[in-house]
Amino acid sequence: MRLKTRLIHHPGSVCEHTGAVSPPIYQVSTFKQTGVNRHKGFEYSRGENPTRRVLEQYIADLEGGVDGFAFASGMAAISACFMQLRAGDHIVATEGLYGGTFRVLSRVFERFNLTYTYVDTNDQEAVERAFQDNTRMLYLETPSNPLMVITDIGRMAGLAHSRNALVVVDNTFMSPYLQRPLELGADLSVHSASKFIGGHSDVIAGLVVTKDKKISSGIKQIQVSVGGILGPQDSWLLVRGMKTLGVRLRQAQESAQAIALWLCSRSEIEQVYYPGLDGHPRAQIHRRQADGGGAILSFRLRSSIDVDKFLTSLEIWTLAVSLGAVESIITQPSRMTHASYPSELRERIGVTDHVVRLSVGLEDVDDLIADLENGLNGAAS
Amino acid sequence: MTKPKTSSTECVHAGAKPVELSGPIITPIVHCAPFAFDSTAQVIEFQEGRSDRRQPEYGRMGNPTVVCVENRLAALEAAERAVLFSSGMAAITSLLLTVLKSGDHVVMTRDAYRRTREFTASFMKKFGVDVTLVEPSLCAIESAITPATRMIFSESPTNPYLNVLDVEGLGRMGQHRGLLTAVDSTFATPFNIRPIEFGIDVVIHSATKYLGGHNDLIAGYIAGRQELLQPLAEMRSNLGGICDPNTAFLLERGVKTLALRMERHNTSGQALAEFLEAHPKVERVYYPGLASHPHYEIAKAQMAGFGGVVSFEIDGDLNRTSRFIDRLELPHLTPSLGGVESLVEQPVVMSYWQMPRDEREKLGLKDNLVRYSLGVEEIDDIVSDVAQALDGI
Numbered sequence: 001m002r003l004k005t006r007l008i009h010h011p012g013s014v015c016e017h018t019g020a021v022s023p024p025i026y027q028v029s030t031f032k033q034t035g036v037n038r039h040k041g042f043e044y045s046r047g048e049n050p051t052r053r054v055l056e057q058y059i060a061d062l063e064g065g066v067d068g069f070a071f072a073s074g075m076a077a078i079s080a081c082f083m084q085l086r087a088g089d090h091i092v093a094t095e096g097l098y099g100g101t102f103r104v105l106s107r108v109f110e111r112f113n114l115t116y117t118y119v120d121t122n123d124q125e126a127v128e129r130a131f132q133d134n135t136r137m138l139y140l141e142t143p144s145n146p147l148m149v150i151t152d153i154g155r156m157a158g159l160a161h162s163r164n165a166l167v168v169v170d171n172t173f174m175s176p177y178l179q180r181p182l183e184l185g186a187d188l189s190v191h192s193a194s195k196f197i198g199g200h201s202d203v204i205a206g207l208v209v210t211k212d213k214k215i216s217s218g219i220k221q222i223q224v225s226v227g228g229i230l231g232p233q234d235s236w237l238l239v240r241g242m243k244t245l246g247v248r249l250r251q252a253q254e255s256a257q258a259i260a261l262w263l264c265s266r267s268e269i270e271q272v273y274y275p276g277l278d279g280h281p282r283a284q285i286h287r288r289q290a291d292g293g294g295a296i297l298s299f300r301l302r303s304s305i306d307v308d309k310f311l312t313s314l315e316i317w318t319l320a321v322s323l324g325a326v327e328s329i330i331t332q333p334s335r336m337t338h339a340s341y342p343s344e345l346r347e348r349i350g351v352t353d354h355v356v357r358l359s360v361g362l363e364d365v366d367d368l369i370a371d372l373e374n375g376l377n378g379a380a381s
Numbered sequence: 382m383t384k385p386k387t388s389s390t391e392c393v394h395a396g397a398k399p400v401e402l403s404g405p406i407i408t409p410i411v412h413c414a415p416f417a418f419d420s421t422a423q424v425i426e427f428q429e430g431r432s433d434r435r436q437p438e439y440g441r442m443g444n445p446t447v448v449c450v451e452n453r454l455a456a457l458e459a460a461e462r463a464v465l466f467s468s469g470m471a472a473i474t475s476l477l478l479t480v481l482k483s484g485d486h487v488v489m490t491r492d493a494y495r496r497t498r499e500f501t502a503s504f505m506k507k508f509g510v511d512v513t514l515v516e517p518s519l520c521a522i523e524s525a526i527t528p529a530t531r532m533i534f535s536e537s538p539t540n541p542y543l544n545v546l547d548v549e550g551l552g553r554m555g556q557h558r559g560l561l562t563a564v565d566s567t568f569a570t571p572f573n574i575r576p577i578e579f580g581i582d583v584v585i586h587s588a589t590k591y592l593g594g595h596n597d598l599i600a601g602y603i604a605g606r607q608e609l610l611q612p613l614a615e616m617r618s619n620l621g622g623i624c625d626p627n628t629a630f631l632l633e634r635g636v637k638t639l640a641l642r643m644e645r646h647n648t649s650g651q652a653l654a655e656f657l658e659a660h661p662k663v664e665r666v667y668y669p670g671l672a673s674h675p676h677y678e679i680a681k682a683q684m685a686g687f688g689g690v691v692s693f694e695i696d697g698d699l700n701r702t703s704r705f706i707d708r709l710e711l712p713h714l715t716p717s718l719g720g721v722e723s724l725v726e727q728p729v730v731m732s733y734w735q736m737p738r739d740e741r742e743k744l745g746l747k748d749n750l751v752r753y754s755l756g757v758e759e760i761d762d763i764v765s766d767v768a769q770a771l772d773g774i
Contacts, residue, residue, distance in 0.1 A: 027597045027598065029589050029599050030713075030716060030717035030720075031715055032714060033713075035707055035714070043716060046468050046599050073621030076622050077621070083504070087509040104619045107615075194440075201413060201415055202412040202414065204414050204444075225504065226471060226500070226620075227470030228466075229467050229471075229599065230467070231625045312422075316390065319418050320416065320418065320438065321415055322414050322439060332421060335424060335428060361393060362389050362392070362393055363388075363390035363394065367388070
């Protein structure tokens with residue numbers, strides 16, 4: 001079956017006991033056994049919950065992995081990947097990582113002697129230079145946040161595997177609808193499912209998908225012992241959201257493409273960062289590994305533009321963090337998502353105050369463009 | 382009349398206004414990930430801590446439903462603040478990761494929930510943290526302290542042997558030695574003891590158990606002083622093991638009947654323990670409310686009651702004990718505890734089956750041990766069911 005069909009008809013989409021075409025919400029902590037250790041695969045909901053399992057099998061199916069794991073947040077999912085390592089290990093990661101990932105490495109795992117190097121992960125020489133004898137993980141974001149830098153997943157996975165390092169891809173920006181990292185050579189794919197997968201801004205959740213059973217057992221161990229699990233209600237809301245992942249993302253991507261092109265024509269804009277544009281320096285690589293530019297784009301305003309005035313004059317675009325929702329969201333990464341970065345590092349990787357990130361929602365694209373146009377007109381001095 | 386033409390913009394935004402609350406007496410469930418700002422100026426004021434706004438920009442850092450419930454839990458614990466997690470284990474692991482770093486040492490009591498002990502002994506060790514497991518006594522704890530020790534962690538009562546610590550003494554020891562004291566009080570609940578009032582720094586709960594009380598949710602929390610809880614809340618934002626709003630709502634709903642349920646658990650637990658102690662087919666009963674319990678005096682002095690978990694050893698081997706369990710008709714055979722339904726388990730089979738016998742014995746876990754978590758059913762029904770099961774073996 002093709003992906004769009006599998007979005008609707010997936011493992012567990014029909015309740016086998018009742019025929020309900022929406023999976024039941026099992027609001028339960030513990031499961032009765034018929035004899036000691038005789039049960040139906042469920043003992044305690046931190047380990048396994050039937051509603052959560054539907055979600056976990058659903059995402060594993062979409063991403064072509066062997067197992068899925070649902071966590072209380074994207075950060076709980078990402079932390080579970082880092083917890084596969086031990087003190088003394090080293091990580092090579094994409095420069096400009098999501099601020100939360102940057103923060104958990106610098107404020108939590110550094111205290112436990114995990115070290116890391118940030119590089120442009122599509123620069124093969126830079127990646128090779130960054131690899132050390134103790135490097136055990138290559139952690140990629142592609143497109144990167146917020147400047148949409150593309151990494152060739154297959155090529156870098158090959159390099160990492162020749163050095164015995166695990167390859168993790170944060171696939172939040174693309175979702176399985178557009179990009180499936182495991183099929184490209186990654187070992188683990190992680191998601192903030194609060195974004196496109198949930199799609200309605202009403203759930204905080206994270207997902208991990210694994211390539212083989214050995215990796216699964218390490219993630220399972222962390223899920224059950226660290227306990228950052230997703231509850232049944234939120235698991236169900238994600239399953240509900242995923243049914244419309246295809247239609248939502250196709251529409252949002254079409255609008256994002258139109259907005260990117262329109263922004264390119266505006267004199268207030270210095271640069272547009274969107275891998276769906278032919279002019280994006282790594283558009284070819286992105287096209288090979290993903291089915292479109294996605295619904296996130298960023299742009300750099302000229303220094304003469306009053307950013308605050310622009311952001312506050314918008315009427316449809318919601319000023320907020322997060323992305324991947326039905327509502328269009330606008331973010332100033334330097335002060336919001338990437339505020340945890342030291343300012344000099346932010347400057348170096350180009351996340352300055354004049355960079356603005358858009359998460360394109362489902363509103364009419366003409367309304368979205370008209371709103372941006374009003375904002376730009378009022379903010380030009 | 383013209384044909385209707387509804388745009389996507391209308392579908393997403395038409396008529397949407399932030400909810401104006403008009404005094405609902407029940408905490409609303411706020412299913413929301415991002416929380417909007419009016420302007421960049423407001424964002425900056427918030428980031429710099431100059432605004433009145435308490436709601437963070439993103440639900441992982443804080444959710445209004447969760448905060449309401451945290452405030453109630455803090456009040457119940459006589460603590461300045463409580464922080465809610467997606468499970469008891471998320472609470473415990475986040476605390477350990479907040480307080481400790483590579484090179485540090487922690488003293489932990491041996492008789493403890495298996496996952497807590499395993500996480501510390503394997504995972505924390507992998508990241509350079511050393512642990513010493515000791516018997517649940519102040520003496521044993523004190524003698525295990527090294528210059529690298531940062532924290533003392535114990536359950537009280539412990540799982541599954543219901544050992545009770547002198548929490549006042551433990552609090553004093555921590556203050557005197559400059560060590561953080563953490564007590565997992567899941568078996569007691571704030572109805573039976575408030576460890577904070579005895580000088581303990583942080584109290585930990587698997588709220589899945591008595592606090593939720595209905596076997597229908599997984600959650601955990603830690604309560605204590607603001608200065609200790611703030612870094613923990615930041616750790617929760619970083620590691621992301623948050624409690625979702627729906628679970629928080631169910632927890633609050635459960636907490637409303639905590640006192641009613643605990644009164645019943647306390648009296649029923651005492652009655653079953655006394656019945657078992659007098660029964661010839663029972664070798665030994667572990668319940669702090671029995672005068673035969675080694676910590677009876679301190680438990681009586683510090684606790685309002687002793688809860689609904691009774692552990693006991695059947696006069697017999699592993700198989701005879703299993704037969705007893707399988708003959709019980711009233712309790713569900715399942716792990717967990719603290720709900721309105723009675724639950725029963727044989728710990729070596731339910732939780733330690735994969736562990737070699739000699740290792741189990743090193744932990745003091747006997748094959749004939751039964752852990753019975755009494756629900757709120759009639760005590761006469763519970764006791765007569767246990768009696769018929771004992772008669773049948």
